[in-house]
Amino acid sequence: MEFSPFNNVVKLCLQGMSMEEKEKPEEALALFLQGWKEATNDHEKFLAAYYVSRHQKTVNDQLRWLETALEHALKINDDTVKSAFPSMYLNIAKCYEDLGNTEKSKANAELAGMYKNNPSDKGPFYHGTKADLQIGDVLTAGGNSNYKSELTMNHIYFTGLVNGAGLAAALAKGDGRERVYIVEPTGNYENDPNLTDKKFPGNPTRSYRSEAPLKIIGEVKDWVKPSPEELQRFQEKLEDHKGEIIN
Incomplete structure (x- = not known):
């Protein structure tokens, strides 16, 4: 389920x-x-x-x-x-x-x-962004956070839910087209501590992070884009967010 x-x-x-x-x-x-x-x-x-x-x-x-x-x-x-x-x-x-x-x-x-810190999830995994990338390219840590622009991220984030990656693409900075890439972790990964065991037990959004690069192995063309109302609601939540990002 x-x-x-x-x-x-x-x-x-x-x-x-x-x-x-x-x-x-x-x-x-x-x-x-x-x-x-x-x-x-x-x-x-x-x-x-x-x-x-x-x-x-x-x-x-x-x-x-x-x-x-x-x-x-x-x-x-x-x-x-x-x-x-x-x-x-x-x-x-x-x-x-x-x-x-x-x-x-x-x-x-x-x-x-x-x-603990031993996810059994084997994918497939997805990453949402507005960057125009090609199969074989790699995504690496070190970019600025979409949620706090002054914060340089030590990890690269991804999810097992294609529509969750779509939401991340819609929220990502930039003017390009929202894209959802199929990615393959090249190293160890862990549950995203910013989401795991917060409101819900465990990691129901299948959100993960890794210090190692993610390799792009494909792109998803058919995913559900959030409505303008849903996107506005998430953006307001981000603006109201007062907690620290675990990096």
């Missing part, structure tokens, strides 16, 4: 997070529980249970919901879900530590370490 903000359970989780930001935990929990009630597959149940776990008043209840979320996540052969395993196992380890079960705490912490 590809992550989609239009999925009904995802929308309920987004509404719940909005209530969290407004410091209305009871309303947030009600929305997350509604998501759990309406979930029809393991992916939706994983997401809803994860958020329900954040609002439990006892360690035992938090652990029960975290392990429920993990139970459904383990049934899904999906890279976006696997990227949530490090933080989930760490949270479970913390629960067991608080309960005095050092053996299970250590075991879960070791599982977290096994999954």
Whole structure:
């Protein structure tokens, strides 16, 4: 299941997070529980249970919901879900530590370490830009950030979602035509820490970064361009962004 903000359970989780930001935990929990009630597959149940776990008043209840979320996540052969395993196992380890079960705490912490910074996603991968490039060219780190022009980036970024790359192309600086290239990492890569485990568990947008170059192996001609309204909304979010970029 590809992550989609239009999925009904995802929308309920987004509404719940909005209530969290407004410091209305009871309303947030009600929305997350509604998501759990309406979930029809393991992916939706994983997401809803994860958020329900954040609002439990006892360690035992938090652990029960975290392990429920993990139970459904383990049934899904999906890279976006696997990227949530490090933080989930760490949270479970913390629960067991608080309960005095050092053996299970250590075991879960070791599982977290096994999954950390070891993306299982094998692509295909995409990079969105306004640059006119050719097959065989390489993209390298060292350019200025699209989000903070004064910041020189130490990594080159890419995604496993073609429409996500299309959005990046639309937001990219320059006057050229938006292009989405198929790219091949030439070295190790990691989950993008600016997006991983932020609002959603793991890396649902399949966003990655590498210090090594990306080789262009093709170009996608058919992808969904964001509407002017969607693009304006994302640009406003970028302008309002006050956090630091992890570089």
